Amino acid sequence: MVALALVATVVATTGCAGKKESSSAxxxxxxxxxxxxxxxxxxxxxxxxxxxxxxxxxxxxxxxxxxxxxxxxxxxxxxxxxxxxxxxxxxxxxxxxxxxxxxxxxxxxxDIPDEVPLAAFTKTAETGYVTANRVNIRQQPSLSGKKMSSVNVGTKLRITGKADGWTQVEVNGKTGYVFAKYISSTQPQQTQSQQAAPQNAQNTQNTAKVNAQGDIGLDMSWKYANQSAIHSGSAKLYKASANRKGITIAVNAGHGTKGGESKKTLSHPDGSPKSTGGTNGKGAVKSIAVSSGMTFNDGTTEAAATLKMAQALKTELLNRGYDVVMIRDGADVQLDNIARTVIANNTSNAHIALHWDSTGNDKGAFYMKVPSTPSYKAMEPVASHWKQHDALGSALVGGLKGVGVKIFSGGSMEMDLTQTSYSTIPSVDIELGDKASDHSDATIQKLAKGLADGVGAYFGK
Ligand SMILES: [Zn+2]
Structure with a gap:
């Protein structure tokens, strides 16, 4: 079973500038x-x-x-x-x-009536919760009633009236009607646990709508969600089975969004131009929604390697008691870089995007550091979070170094990325090597251990 919503992130990295893919949306x-x-x-x-x-x-x-x-x-x-x-x-x-x-x-x-007369409604004042995703709220209690909006599982609604099969609700001061079968008087369990779980200080806004399968779609009411261009896919939540730490890590397998190169999104939330050049040039107001990534010298696509890396890191983190939101859990996810970032912002305590760079000299691993450009560092949400990004990036590189991974230069490269431009939690694009680097299973296991060590160092547990 798949989910509903979508998320996306734009990662404009010099590293991942790789080859273009002529896929249509x-x-x-x-x-x-x-x-x-x-x-x-x-x-x-x-x-x-x-x-x-x-x-x-x-x-x-x-x-x-x-x-x-x-x-x-x-x-x-x-x-x-x-x-x-x-x-x-x-x-x-x-x-x-x-x-x-x-x-x-x-x-x-x-048996649900297509429509009921307004006179059929009995007034009430209750609270209800939506039990499915994308439930329609209509202007009239009728299937032909104009749609006002759609809401996702866990959404709290003010119930003002009830009739056979239909529930009257008030949304933003307006009266609407919903199929009664999708409204419950009790909050869905998944939503409750998701809200209760992450208690770490870094993130206090975990109100993700998660269905029973763990699917998390992009909630369009989330900040910056409306700036994403591709958001029909969904991320997936995995919970640790033991020794849970109450910390959720968004693991973002870079690339892997078919059609992602044919869409563009704002490089920065405020519409200002990029301060460094990468996949998208310096000065670009808009960036590719999701680039397709490079291809290793051995013919493996970067997207395939980052998925394998994400799966290994997921296992390692779950074993250590972290919950994991897999931003991309298969070969393709219809979430652009902004959507990916917004989902991470609203579900997780840290966001780690996995990549390999497009150079071909096996130069080693490093993280994309927030550029020193003063105007960029002064722009929100970067201004409030860049120190967290750098601290997490340093911790991850430290973890990799600890398990013997080769590190590039000082372990970082300044880059203005869509990911960090929209991140409101500690968020890092880590480049695990490049086109010439080994990405065998053994190496990926080692990288996963190093990254998990870095996460542990960052959170202090
Ligand atoms: Zn990449």
Whole structure:
């Protein structure tokens, strides 16, 4: 099962300047179904793709898409339950919702009224929590009601009225309507534990919406989230099974976003130009959303190596009692550098992006240090966090050095990265070597130990 949202980060590194990839952007495909039941399912799944769309005007597109589908579906009420059942087996663009639907009794779903009259609502004043991701809030208690917004699992809502199948809520002073089945009076457990877990001083804003599978999508209400261009993918939370430290590390396998080079995002949150040149030139106001990365001399792609590295580091950290948010947990994640960073900001206590540089002389490992350019260091959120980034970077290089990894020069290189430009937690892009460096399993194990040692040194436990 996959999740829903997306995140992205732009890593403009000199190192990863590597080769370009001529891939075209992919957009999430909508569901193709006709059953009435499926229409209802779409209350949480369909049009929502809009939010995750990489297209500029997601809401209108998606809304139209979803609405027209809804109408089409309603007009085909002859559709049998059997077909509906088949539909639940159809691949969905949004597996999390799909699973929610599969777990539902289709007959029960069919019993939800398409719409109810306003007079049917009984006034109440309660608190409710959303139990699925991308649940629609509509202006009227009707499937054809205009969509106001969509909310994710764990979102707290003020309930003002109830009717058969529909719940009236107040959002930002406006009245809206939600399918009652997606509202619970109790806070979803995953959300509770996620909020309670990280107690480390570095980060007090952990309010991630995590579903039962651990999937974390980009919450568009998070700071800077609306500056990301690719955010339909999701990160994944893994919890340590023993000796938990209450510290969550975002492990970001660099690159691996198909179509990432065809989109651009602001280099800095305030729209100011880059202070150093790397993948994106000095002075660039916009940067590539996610670059494709380099290819090792032996033909391995950097993205493949960083994923392997991320998996090894995840295991090492979990064994030591850290929880891990895998920003990319497979070959591709539709999250750009900003989305990746924002997810890390809101779920983790530190963010480690894994890379190898594009030079070819096996020069050793180093971290990308915040440039000394005064204007850059004065810009938020860099101003408030660059010291943390440098401290974490030094600790990671120290950990690598401790296990015998070759270190480049002084262990750092100044670079203005999208990642650090948007990070509000200790955040580092670490370059573990370059095109000519060994990346065998044994080396990756050693690197994982060194990095975990560095994390331990940084947090002091
Ligand atoms: Zn890279």
């Amino acid at each position: 992919t957009t999430s495909s909508a569901v193709t179904t006709t059953a009435e039941e499926t229409t209802k399912k779409q209350e949480v799944s369909t049009a929502e793709t809009a939010a995750s769309d990489t297209v500029q005007s997601p809401s209108s597109d998606a809304a139209q898409n979803g609405e027209s589908k809804g109408k089409e579906a309603t007009s085909q009420q002859e559709t049998t339950k059997q077909q509906a059942a088949n539909d639940t087996n159809t691949a969905d663009a949004e597996p999390v919702q799909e699973e929610a639907a599969v777990n539902e009794d289709v007959e029960v779903l069919a």
